[in-house]
Amino acid sequence: DAEVVLVGRSNVGKSTLMRELTGHDFSTGGKPGVTRQPNHFDWASESFMFTDLPGFGFMSGVEEEHREAIKTNIVRYLEANADSILAGVVVMDGKAAVDIIDRHTERGNIPHDVEMYGFLEDIGVEPIVAVNKTDKIDDLDERLDEICDRLGLYPPWQQWSDRIAPMCAKRGDVEALEECLRTRFHEHNRDDL
Ligand code: GDP
Known part of the structure; x- marks a missing residue:
């Protein structure tokens, strides 16, 4: 199986995205970071395993110490499995992401999303950024360019369509992400030949 990890x-x-991609309900009772369940998902005759690594970054009501422990777990998991992970999908709230990133940067911190994106690249897992909640965004192109900019990718975002996937999970519009994954999957199979 090709493993795809979702972080965010x-x-x-x-x-919502997991449900949309797999048709299964994965709600776990809302304990961030403690549960990590690999879920198998057969998709268009291609076999994917989606792993949800929940709660990276800010978790309301979770103590700093616990938060760090969760983060360490996620990082360890990714490092240990980097060779077999086909893609790391960083899910963002497209409406809020840029403000949150800029706020962290202004305070001298590395924003979690940016950190995770860079970390995935460092360990050789090519990241895909799933920019969710596009239904709440007025000027989508502008917003996607800003997100590219914050990740160190030259705008316009359209030239990164292999790694920037706008979507509206709630309405089931996840086609751009599926296309990114499909491309990765085929590249991966070709490399194996
Ligand atoms: P998680 O904590 O990352 O697993 O987020 P959830 O899937 O639980 O979603 C958090 C909230 O965002 C829920 O209220 C969802 O209904 C909502 N949501 C998810 N996708 C979308 C979307 O595409 N558009 C909008 N407006 N809301 C969404």
Whole structure:
């Protein structure tokens, strides 16, 4: 199986996306970071395993110490499995992401999303950024360009369509992400020949 991992802050729509991609309900009772269940998903005759790594970044009501422990777990998991992970999908709330990133940067911190994106690249897992909640965004192109900019990708975002996937998980519009994954999958199979 090709493993695809989903990471992202709380409330960006990871569970909704998982449900949309797999047709299964993965709601776990809302304990961020403690549960990590690999879920198998057969998709258009291609076999994917989606792993939800919940709660990277800000978790309301979770103590700093616990938060760090969760993060360490996620990082360890990714490092240990990097060779077999086909893609790391960083899910963002497209409406809020840029403000949150800029706020962290202004305070001298590395924003979690940016950190995770860079980390995935460092360990050789090519990241895909799933920009969710597009239904709440007025000027989508502009917003996607800003997100590219914050990740160190030259705008316009259209030239990164292999790694920037706008979507609206709630309405089931996840085609751009599926296309990114399909491309990765075929490249991966070709490399194996
Ligand atoms: P998670 O914490 O990352 O797993 O996020 P959830 O999947 O639980 O979603 C958090 C909230 O965002 C829920 O209220 C969802 O209904 C909502 N949500 C998910 N996808 C979308 C979307 O595409 N648009 C909008 N407006 N809301 C969404």
